[in-house]
Amino acid sequence: MTATAAGPGDSRAAQLRQTWRDPPGLWGFLTTVDHKRIAARYIVTTLFLLFLAGMLAMDMRLQLSAPGLHRMDPQLYNESFSLHGSTMLFLVSVPVMEAMALWLVPLMLGQRNMAFPRLAAFSYWLYLGGVLMLWLPHAVNITPDLGWFEYPPLSGPAYSPGHRADIWAQMITFTEVAALAASVNVAMTILKLRPPGMTLAKMPLFLWAMLVASLMTIFALPAVMLATSMLIADRLVSTHFFSPSGGGDALLFQHLFWFFGHPEVYIIFVPAVGFVSAIVETFARRPIFGYAAMVLSVLAIGILAFGLWVHHMFAVGLPRLGNDFYTAASMTIALPAGIQIFCWIATIWGGRPRLATPMLWVIGFIITFVIGGLSGVMTASAPLDLQLTDTYFIVAHFHYVLVGGAIFPLLGAFCYWYPKATGRLMSEKLGTLAFALIVGGFNLGFFPMHILGLWGMPRRVYTYPAGMGWGTLNLVATIGSAVAVVGGLVFVANALWSFWYGRRVGADPWGGPTLEWAARSPPPPHNFDLVLCVDSLTPLWKKELTAFDGLALDRREMLVTTVMEAEPIYRQNSVGPSIWPLMSALAVTLLFVGSIFTPWALVWGAVPVAIALTFWFWPTRARASTGPLGRRR
Amino acid sequence: MSSPESPRIIGSLADLPDSARGAAHLVWWGNLGFMLIEGTGFVLAVGCYLFLSSASAAWPPAGDPLPSLWWSSIFTLALIASEIPNLWVKRRSGEHDAAAVRLGVLAMTAIGLILLFLRACEIAALQPSWHQDAYASVMWMLVILHSSHIVTDWGDTLVQALWLHTHQIGDDQFADVEDNCNYWTFVVVAWLPLYAVIYWLPRFA
Numbered sequence A: 001m002t003a004t005a006a007g008p009g010d011s012r013a014a015q016l017r018q019t020w021r022d023p024p025g026l027w028g029f030l031t032t033v034d035h036k037r038i039a040a041r042y043i044v045t046t047l048f049l050l051f052l053a054g055m056l057a058m059d060m061r062l063q064l065s066a067p068g069l070h071r072m073d074p075q076l077y078n079e080s081f082s083l084h085g086s087t088m089l090f091l092v093s094v095p096v097m098e099a100m101a102l103w104l105v106p107l108m109l110g111q112r113n114m115a116f117p118r119l120a121a122f123s124y125w126l127y128l129g130g131v132l133m134l135w136l137p138h139a140v141n142i143t144p145d146l147g148w149f150e151y152p153p154l155s156g157p158a159y160s161p162g163h164r165a166d167i168w169a170q171m172i173t174f175t176e177v178a179a180l181a182a183s184v185n186v187a188m189t190i191l192k193l194r195p196p197g198m199t200l201a202k203m204p205l206f207l208w209a210m211l212v213a214s215l216m217t218i219f220a221l222p223a224v225m226l227a228t229s230m231l232i233a234d235r236l237v238s239t240h241f242f243s244p245s246g247g248g249d250a251l252l253f254q255h256l257f258w259f260f261g262h263p264e265v266y267i268i269f270v271p272a273v274g275f276v277s278a279i280v281e282t283f284a285r286r287p288i289f290g291y292a293a294m295v296l297s298v299l300a301i302g303i304l305a306f307g308l309w310v311h312h313m314f315a316v317g318l319p320r321l322g323n324d325f326y327t328a329a330s331m332t333i334a335l336p337a338g339i340q341i342f343c344w345i346a347t348i349w350g351g352r353p354r355l356a357t358p359m360l361w362v363i364g365f366i367i368t369f370v371i372g373g374l375s376g377v378m379t380a381s382a383p384l385d386l387q388l389t390d391t392y393f394i395v396a397h398f399h400y401v402l403v404g405g406a407i408f409p410l411l412g413a414f415c416y417w418y419p420k421a422t423g424r425l426m427s428e429k430l431g432t433l434a435f436a437l438i439v440g441g442f443n444l445g446f447f448p449m450h451i452l453g454l455w456g457m458p459r460r461v462y463t464y465p466a467g468m469g470w471g472t473l474n475l476v477a478t479i480g481s482a483v484a485v486v487g488g489l490v491f492v493a494n495a496l497w498s499f500w501y502g503r504r505v506g507a508d509p510w511g512g513p514t515l516e517w518a519a520r521s522p523p524p525p526h527n528f529d530l531v532l533c534v535d536s537l538t539p540l541w542k543k544e545l546t547a548f549d550g551l552a553l554d555r556r557e558m559l560v561t562t563v564m565e566a567e568p569i570y571r572q573n574s575v576g577p578s579i580w581p582l583m584s585a586l587a588v589t590l591l592f593v594g595s596i597f598t599p600w601a602l603v604w605g606a607v608p609v610a611i612a613l614t615f616w617f618w619p620t621r622a623r624a625s626t627g628p629l630g631r632r633r
Numbered sequence B: 001m002s003s004p005e006s007p008r009i010i011g012s013l014a015d016l017p018d019s020a021r022g023a024a025h026l027v028w029w030g031n032l033g034f035m036l037i038e039g040t041g042f043v044l045a046v047g048c049y050l051f052l053s054s055a056s057a058a059w060p061p062a063g064d065p066l067p068s069l070w071w072s073s074i075f076t077l078a079l080i081a082s083e084i085p086n087l088w089v090k091r092r093s094g095e096h097d098a099a100a101v102r103l104g105v106l107a108m109t110a111i112g113l114i115l116l117f118l119r120a121c122e123i124a125a126l127q128p129s130w131h132q133d134a135y136a137s138v139m140w141m142l143v144i145l146h147s148s149h150i151v152t153d154w155g156d157t158l159v160q161a162l163w164l165h166t167h168q169i170g171d172d173q174f175a176d177v178e179d180n181c182n183y184w185t186f187v188v189v190a191w192l193p194l195y196a197v198i199y200w201l202p203r204f205a
């Protein structure tokens, strides 16, 4: 957005660009605090890991395609699903949602950066540390092999010598600290950096979703960090948290783990609700139906998700009364999800829908997610859960929920905001082809697993005898997965091809209603020339946009507003590029890796961390002229 | 350039202040976010303690001594007392009193050092060792968890004192001092339930 033609607007834009741009070259790459650049590398990294973990999945599917195959041995199979599951959840699904928020939130708020720019950079570098923590040891054949949740006593010192379990536990620590840093940043940006007029009641649903997901992260993640730290302590300094012989209790690990693990599913799903709402609104070309109901249902999911944690504990025998309660709670979560689906359909129904690729993904999502939800309601009833737990029914269910409920909306979001990020449209033809292959292949691949599960095929087996009669459906499952993977490759090819050859577009190719569509495509380093004002949920669908000027041009400045009403309070100085987030992440990496081997790393490792953080936060101001340490002339 | 509408400018923000205090300030909220995370950590850690105690026939298990009250109580009293200078620094900082803030933050650094010493005495008196049984493990965990917060905040205060004595203090740094004071209050308040659980619960259970 600029003022018309030439004049003050252009020089303002040029000056701001100068103020907010990064240093050139590698130094700029390492020191940037531009939320768009950080988010972009976050997203690219997660997509690359999605590819790697997908390759592992294909390997497993090949192994299962016919009975009695021995191309993988049991150990390799164990490693494969552990690495696949851990990567998909901890290194792909959660971080990619954080990354989308880092990219979108400031743009949707009409802001120039996140509330804490260096924290965003730190979050990425630490996440990268987690990626390397898991995959570098894998390269030298030290791969965690106990699944994506490593229960003691199996993961304890007695049964898991060596460092496989430590690596898993420390990978969690890395990624959770990174996710916590990102979540605080996202939540506070949404609360304090809203544009004038964007009261809580005029906040786009995507921002509501990200706010709730961030708060859920803040409350859920400490549990798993505590659990993995206790596990490492048991393994390293012989504490007895989980060892019954010393009065500990292995169930404690499960409780802590699921206090995080259940909300985790919704931490992944809630941002997807935000994507879908944004896409539906734009492509139905009308404001979302039932805004208040949508906000309430997102909040309800946030709260219920914690209550649900014990439902994962059915199989370990909780008191009767508890069981009934949690069965009821698990079913209740279907209610807010149902309300959301109803509102989206009503919006599409009452609008003038357009079936571009982002919208196709929404439809694929709704269908797939409803199937996953139904199988979820089935397992939420405690008696049936006992029957089906640890069969392929569960594998089918959680892939429907995770892939259908999170990855499909994510791909839709990718297509939707791609032109904003690159200034070019993705090819609709290739996009439709990728959509058909992925959604079709996925359903072909995973639907049969429900039946396999009902027939009793257990999960986490590296092969099965021919006599069980599971061969045909497994072959179908493998073919379906292969089709989906080919679709994924088409999707990536489309993104790459369009980056150079896609049709160039302006600021708002889809006619979107929210502020990010008022910025240039791709947005300049400072995003917006002026501070835009908002007085409805769909500001860009009005005749005229209004704005404030008056933020500094020669310094990085942002507007801070009140939490409820978004009234301007003051102009906040925003920090520039710095190498110290990277240095701090390196220091923390040293500490985390060291603490696998010796508890003293917590002591000595803290010194470089303290030094790096001191440089990070050291304010640059004039020297004092008084006092014993002042500088006198 | 490529804008759907050119916005109409309806005013200027140039007259707004360039800093704020307390909950109006952005950094206050960041601080709150981290207190929420750590507070959740404390609550869950206490949850672990209670879970393990309820699973055990005797608490502390037979053969383990009751936790010693001497150093832990001295530490606790000193910790509570440190709130007096802490709140004073916070108030002076709100009034942008540079001399008082420089002095106060330095004093808080010294007080932190004393508290660290008292905490070290408390830890030296912790019985039995963490690898004895689950009771000892979880007791040590709570104490170490809390100690790490004291160490971090002490480090932060030390650096802040250094900076304040060598630089001209601006509005944002006064706000930082306030935030550091708030964080200290969090560390103090977080300890009280921990103290009750670690040292008194086994006496009544």
Ligand code: HEM
Pocket (backbone or CB within 6 Å): A054, A057, A058, A060, A061, A081, A082, A084, A085, A086, A088, A089, A092, A093, A146, A147, A148, A149, A395, A399, A402, A403, A407, A458, A459, A460, A461, A481, A484, A485
């Ligand atoms: C085309 C894509 C995918 C295929 C073919 C696939 C295939 C598989 C297979 C074969 C297993 C092992 C099942 C077993 O032996 O028990 C598995 C497990 C798993 N997958 Fe996927 N998967 C895909 C995508 C995803 C995605 C996108 C996610 C998450 C967002 C995911 C999360 C998991 C998890 C959490 C496990 C459980 C690991 C464990 O048992 O510890 N998968 N998947």
